[in-house]
Amino acid sequence: MLGRSVSPVFVGREEELAELREALDEARKGNATAVLLGGEAGVGKSRLLQRFSEQIAADGARVLFGGCVELSTEGLAYAPFTAALRQLVREQGADRIAALLPDGAARDLARLLPEFGEPSADGETGTGRARLFEQFLTLLERLADSHPTVLIIEDVHWADRSSRDLIAFLSRNLRIPQVLMVMTYRSDDLHRQHPLRPVLAELGRVSGVLRLDLPRLSRDEVAQQMTGILGSAPHYTSVEKVYERSEGIPLFVEAMLESGTDCTFPDSMQDLILGAVERLPEETQRVLRVAAAGGIRVGHALLAAVSNLSDLELEAALRPAIAGNVLQIADNRAYVFRHALIREAVHEELLPGEHQRLHARYAEEISKDRKLVPPGRAAVELAHHWYGARADVEALVSAWEAAKKSFMAFAYTEAVPLLERVLMLWDRVPDAAERIGADHIAVLEKAAKAAQAGGEVDRSVKFTKAALAELDETREPGRVASLIVHWANLKISKGKTGVVEDLRRALKLVPEPGRARGEVLMPMSRHLMLRGEAAEGAMYIDEGLRLARELGDRCLEADLLMNLALGHSLSGDVEATISTNLRALELGREQNSGRVMIRAIGNNIDALLDSGRADEALKLCEEGWQVAKRYGRLRASGLFILNNWAEALEAVGRWDEALDTVERALSFSPALRTRHHLLRVRADIALGRGEVEPLEAILSEIGVLKERPEDFVQDITNSTRLHIGWHMLRNEHSAALEVAEGILARPAQSSKAMLGWRLLALLRTVCDAAEVTEPARARAVREHAAEVAAHLSVAGPVAKAYKLTYSGDFDASAAAWERLGRPYSQAKALTRAAKAAALSGDRDGAATRLAVALPLAEGLRATPLIEEIAALSRRVGGVQRAQEPSELLTPRELEVLRLVALGRTNRDIAAELFISAKTVSVHVSNILGKLGVTTRGEAAAAAHRLSLLTP
Incomplete structure (x- = not known):
């Protein structure tokens, strides 16, 4: 920026400068990712960053700037990142920036800057936004290959939700050297309900994110600042009065000195800030009021049009404001207020009628020529100004247009308040539907989708319910069915039951073959399979596949094939599971659908693990993660890959790596059901290591200890297993028996071989432990378990190993686990075999088995098992093997x-x-x-x- 600096002397802040430089040094090593710089308005955050950026730029760092503006809260999404992109394009050209990204990735950035061409056609709400985040991450990483790169984002207290989400995403995932984000915010603006508060709290827990608070100036520093401004040392009494009144805030010190040196100051700080404005010519003040209505930054051409001044007249009017350092000249012939507080003070002086008229003038001029505002901002600017002008018709139409633009930029959270404005204005505009080309229900449907995509499930529920209440299912059954499917998905994300019942209603509404029925058959068949109702699920899969092939919908066909593979998995046909998923994978590749490909890969990871092919499963995890990254689905279906990866690592005894993988996945803030899957892996390891408090916290969160109702048999089985394990860890054998009785009383058990035999193996352990104190109950559980076992198939080596444990052939079970490379299960089986040997009088045999089990348990830090082995060793007289260092x-x-x-x-x-x-x-x-x-x-x-x- 050009313009006179009020204080030519940079006062104090050496400690803060040193901390910022140290943060950059840590970022060069990959140890720091972001700095959060907080401070009151006017305390000098911008000045500090200006000095910091000058210093590091001189040392060869690349500095990118992006600022948030008040308009961001009304739908101007990704404003700071768009500004940084525009700077890069201006400095290097769009082609060079596009060359840094994977093929086709620049088309996602085209949603923010037209310089990158036509946006990609993929408008999936669940993928586009995640992919856009990945492109920003990749771009920063590639830029850092050649230079240390610092992204400075000012005023994040004004950041839109999408920008806040992207900031959080980058802070968690920037794990390469030479990249640092520095963000400023007004700490005095953060009221209890401010949306930035939870973001700051979250980032405060992220490793590599540093907090830095900028204090006010000391008395001596105020004196230095005054000396720099005045050109000579001020009198002691003046320093005292200025320091006392300004309280060490540099902006107020400058304003006081501008008001005169007699130290007769106004009563309020707003009057003080306005003092510099009120000393300007009347025409200059008028133009400043016009500029204030346009925001902190206004282009020359737009300001000239709104103020009805020629270029020469506007320049003459603004020259005193620039000379007085109220306004500064920015790039692209724009004017910016030196500080947001000055703009706020001027804006608050507008009379109500004046405020309304000025917003109308801005809207009128932008409507005539959208090039008067930066690319991509016209729709949001118009929505803002027409609403400020109280022009209901124009405000409704412009809010609808701005919401559609937000959808195009994957800024779903910014679209929601704009759509709410459309709904609010609806009754004031009699022909609203004709003006926007959509009825009231369509607005509700769009708002529901936007809220769900932005993670605001409760708001999405509200919009969905409102839309369903307005619809007549006899007149528009297909539309009602579609909304019911959406409603069912919301229930799943909230951990609610009753999804299949909702989908049954939707199916009845669309009895005829067609796309609407196909869209219900897919989730219906999937949920039936997950509930264990395989026969009915298979019937709907057959119907859906015929319909998908008639429609030529290859992605729908792939989804139904994966539902079919799920049925094969439940019936124990592992090879059919894998081959069917591979057919779906090929369809996904043919359609270039990342969602389909990742789902197919994730399903086959699970199948390979069940079939004992852990090495292949782990290799496929790496492949799946790369596909998720390539298609920008890391935060969507990519998290299922991480969950499968963690399960595979846990199974083969690489517990620390499994925990790291779980933590990595949880850092993406997954949906509730995905989070619960990840926490179950963490719980299994905590159970094995005897970590009582962490285990209790996890089981409480996922509802296991309160026996929260669940729909899916797999979730019920795994939660039950953890619940029993929790009681066994606490030696609560009677309580464990009670949980076992509860699961056996269910009308349907999991038909999936591995899950079924794993649970039955645990039930044998419970019965063995409870037999002495409660023989009748233990006997009843054994008999009931035997009835379940009689109808359970044995498919694959993992299920066979669990069956051997259930049958009591512990030596054979241990050998099977050894072949499968699963040390924890092997050590447990050996311990059970040693106990059986000891009971039969074979003390040497017991000691031999324990000598093999002990190092396996120690390697996993499986404390309860280690203690059990030690106790049994003492009883049989075995000598524990001395460990090599x-x-x-x-x-x-x-x-x-x-x-x-x-x-x-x-x-x-x-x-x-x-x-x-x-x-x-x-x-x-x-x-x-x-x-x-x-x-x-x-x-x-x-x-x-x-x-x-x-x-």
């Missing part, structure tokens, strides 16, 4: 210890090993305990003494 620690702990010995901090270790600092802290605590030391230095010394770090 290198066997004290797991491979991951050895990696951590090696870095501890090099003097690395937890944050350094986390960055190098791509895990969280919290996980590193847990590893370090375990290392200290195992080595019997209390400090990191002692641990390093012990490592060298025991030769643990020898290659």
Whole structure:
């Protein structure tokens, strides 16, 4: 920006500058991702960042600027990121920026800047927004390949919801060196309900995000500032009065000195700020009022048109404001108020009629020539100004147009208030439907979709209910059916039951073959399969496949094939499951549908794991994650890949990696049902390690301890298993029996072989433990379990291994688990076999088995099992095997210890090993305990003494 600086001297802030530079140094190493710079209005945040950016730019860093404006809260989505993109295009050209992204990715950025061509055709609400986020992440990573890159975003207290979400996404996922985001916000503006508050709280928990508060100036710093402005040292009494009245806020110090040096100051700070404006010529003040109605930044041509002045007249009127540093000249022939507080003070002085007339003038001129505002902003500007002008017809039409533009930019949360404005104005505009080409229900439907896509499930429910209440199912059955499917999806995301009943109603509304029926058959058949009602589900799949092929809808066909594969999985036909999913995968590739491809891959990961092919499953996890990243679905179906990945890692005993994967997935703020799936993996590991408090917290959250109703048999079975495990961990055998009785009393059990036999194996353990105290109940549970087992198929080596445990052939079970590479299950089976051997008098045999089980349990830190082995060893007289020093620690702990010995901090270790600092802290605590030391230095010394770090 050009324009006179009020204070030529940069006062104080050396400590804050040093912290910002240190943050950049940490970012160069990959240890820092963002800085949140808070401070009161006028305290000097912008001035500090100006000095910081000048210094780092001189050192070769690339600095990108983006600012939020008040208009962002009315639907101007991604304003700071659009500004940064525009800067890049201006400096390097759109082609060079597009070349940094994967093929076709620039078409997503075209939704924000027309320089990138035509937007991509994929308008899926569930994928487009996630893909756009991925493109920004990729762009920053590629820019950082050549230069340290700093993205400065000012005034995030005005940020739109989409920008806040993107900020949070980048802060969590920028894990490469040389990228830093610096964001400013007004700390005094953050009232209790401010939407930025939860974002700041979330980011405060993210490793690599730093908080920095900018304090007011001290008395001495105010004196230095006054000296810089006045050109000579002020009198002591003047310093005292200015400091006392300004309270150390630099903007107020400047305003006081501009008002005169006699220190006779106005009563209010607004009057003080307006003092510089009121000393300007009357025509200048009038034009400033016009400019204030246009926002903090207004283009020259637009201001000239609204104020009815020629270029020469406008320049003459504004010259005193620029000379007085009330306005500054920005790029692209625009004017910007030096500080938002000045613009706010001028705007508040507008009379009601004047305010209304000025907004009408802005709307009229922008309507005539949309090029008067930056590209992509016309629709939102018009909606803002027509609403401010109280012109109901124009406000309704422009809000509808702006909402559609927000949809195009995947800014769904910004579309919702615009659509609510359309609904609010509807009754004031008699021919509203004709003017926007959509009826009232269509607006409600669009609002429901926008709210769901933006994660506002409760608002989506409200719009959906309102639309259903207005519809007549006898006149528009297809439309009602479509809304019921939407309603069912909302119920799933809220963890509600009764989805199948809703879908049955929808099916009755569309009895004739057609697209509307096909859209109901797909979710209906899927949910029936998940509820264990396979026969009816298969019937609807057959009908749906015929219909999809008649319609030529290959994606619908693929979805139904995957429902069919789910049925094969439940019946135990693993090979049919895999081959059917592969057919769906090919259709997904043919249609270039990332959603279909990722679902098919995720389903086959699960099938491979059930068939004991863990290595193939883990390899497919990596492939699925790359597909999710390529199609911008990391935060959507990509999280199912991470969940499958965590399950695979947990199964093969790589528990720490599984926990890291769960934490990574949870950082994306998944939908409720996905979160519950991830937490169940974490719960399994907590159960194995005997971590009572974390386990209780997880089970409480997912509703296990309160036995929250669930629809899907798989979820019911897994939750029951965890519930029983929880009681067994606490030696509450009677309570465990009660849960077992409850699950067996259900009319339908899981027909999926692996899930069924796994549960039955656990029920045997419960009965064995409770037999002494409650023999009758234990016997009844055994008999009931045997009835279930009689109808359960045995498909695949994993199910067979669980069946061997259930049957009591523990040695064969241990051998099976060893072949499958599942150490925890192997160690448990060996322990059960050792107990059986001890009971038969074979003490040596028991000790031999325990000697094999112990290192397996120790490697997993499975404390309850280790204690059980130790207790049994004492009873049989076995001598526990002395561990070799290198066997004290797991491979991951050895990696951590090696870095501890090099003097690395937890944050350094986390960055190098791509895990969280919290996980590193847990590893370090375990290392200290195992080595019997209390400090990191002692641990390093012990490592060298025991030769643990020898290659």
